[in-house]
Amino acid sequence: MNFESLNVPRPEYPRPQWVRPDWINLNGQWGFEIDHGKSGKERGFSEPGHDLSGAITVPFCPESKLSGIENKDFMAAVWYKREFSLPDNWTGGRIILHFGAVDYETEVWVNGVAVGTHRGGYSSFSFDITAAISPGENIITVYAEDDIRSGRQARGKQSGRFRSQGCDYTRTTGIWQTVWLEHVPESFLSNMKLVADPDNACVHMELLIGGNAAAAAATISASASYEGKTVGEVSVVVSGSSIKIKLPLSEVHLWEVGNARLYDLQLTLYKQGQVSDSVSSYFGLRTVRLDGMAFRINGKSVFQRLVLDQGFYPEGIYTAPSDEDLRKDIEISMGLGFNGARLHEKMFEPRYLYWADKLGYLVWGEHANWGLDICTAEGLSQFLPEWIEGMERDFNHPGLIGWCPFNETWDRDGAKQNNDVLRITYEVTKRMDPTRPVIDTSGNFHVVTDIFDIHDYDQNPETFKERYEPMKSGGEVFVTFSDRQKYEGQPYFISEYGGIWWNPEQKDEQSWGYGDRPTSEEAFIKRYEGLTNVLLDHPMMFGFCYTQLYDVEQEVNGLYTYDRKPKFNPDTIRQINTRKAAIED
Known part of the structure; x- marks a missing residue:
């Protein structure tokens, strides 16, 4: 469940294709400070006891009105800080800190302990922060550098000049998508790659497993349903950190333009016969291919x-x-x-x-x-x-x-x-x-x-x-x-x-x-x-x-x-x- 109030901006679950119940939305008010000289590390900004001078509404960038900052000038670097506490029932397992996107080079501390870095302003990333958290209140600190004029980063349509011009527009610096915490078991499903195969009435999945699942007689079950009716089930033994699964389907409903027939998918990891992890997802059955000059979807131009x-x-x-x-x-x-x-x-x-x-x-x-x-x-x-x-x-x-x-x-x-x-x-x-x-x-x-x-x-x-x-x-x-x-x-x-x-x-x-x-x-x-x-x-x-x-x-x-x-x-x-x-x- 999301333990934050409904007044949090962008409160919805940020990753709809890989859903777990135990998560906390960290959007809302954070401490904030612009670091034009990129000297904040020397000045101790990453230390838990250091307070930043301003405030910002995450996940909106400081250039935006919704952030409460609305600074349209170039910002060489920015800092964020906020406190959080974990629910009492988040015992055992791992705590994962997720960022939807931060522009551009990011460094993160939890309670003053460095937990990871990331380069790129558009892709999502996460860090396992289990070893850095403490009972009670904890502090996340985020530092992001951004230099779109360097030629060393993809900026998209962000303007390289002070003002927007032509087909370049207002810039985005720092956090601009949801920040959230997730509680996962010690052995957990970490990722999935799914290929639809409607011609053979099945889907092919490759699942990645985090933790020591293979050493504990683990199995994975996959169940697909369509409009509430179970249309496919399979169970396989886990023999390593990845496993390939073919899930046969008793009914084929094609995903088409304007007619999105989607299947629900439930994945469960069992460890010594007990549920270790469970993830909800969905998929659509469709194929795409080029045929001469035609682009065919499910065989139809x-x-x-x-x-x-x-x-x-x-x-x-x-x-x-x-x-x-x-x-x-x-x-x-x-x-x-x-x-x-x-x-x-x-x-x-x-x-x-x-x-x-x-x-x-x-x-x-x-x-x-x-x-x-x-x-x-x-x-x-x-x-x-x-x-x-x-x-x-x-x-x-x-x-x-x-x-x-x-x-x-x-x-x-x-x-x-x-x-x-x-x-x-x-x-x-x-x-x-x-x-x-x-x-x-x-x-x-x-x-x-x-x-x-x-x-x-x-x-x-x-x-x-x-x-x-x-x-x-x-x-x-x-x-x-x-x-x-x-x-x-x-x-x-x-x-x-x-x-x-x-x-x-x-x-x-x-x-x-x-x-x-x-x-x-x-x-x-x-x-x-x-x-x-x-x-x-x-x-x-x-x-x-x-x-x-x-x-x-x-x-x-x-x-x-x-x-x-x-x-x-x-x-x-x-x-x-x-x-x-x-x-x-």
């Missing part, structure tokens, strides 16, 4: 009507004010006739992916590569470990149908990208997940990729159409930056288009967008329909991705405003988006 979602919020910046806000973004997208999204330049939190799974919404996983120098192999050492962490965390989500580690890998100070960085990342991604397609870098410059995608912000539907017309009859395939990338027969995808500038309520000097602005709402709709029809009618296009779902600060090419109000009649946009595509079965 599904046109991907995607929209760009950047995961920004006016008051929370990177952090949604509530779980309902995460769900609402998906619902407004589906209300416009989109069936999925590119999660752009950001690893989204697990709760967003949970709602995508629940609502039958397609998503592409992406990392926040902008700001990272990949002109040398050093960029790989900064990028790949966090990308692997993100893939491991999100692998089991049925709504996630593809990976795109990089976006628009532009040259830096005249130096070209190191192609080996993209090639190695692609190869590692494919080895970790052979079940999903991988785009090495969206837009440019492709090195090795399962899908050839480009970005095209032409605002004229006629010239937009002419560019791709020869492809229909086997003619030349349009390639941007043809001196840097080569089309090799892959499925083809316009993964960014449109971006139509429309801002009647916002002053021009505060606005940014692509191309010329329409003069009226009717002109906007005409242009939107013209551009979208080109892609729907093209037999070699398996999808599109429109820029974007909502405005973000000064970028005003959203179909909704930044505070999630529709700019147009949603039914009008929906009617355009949902027309049958040429490539669909």
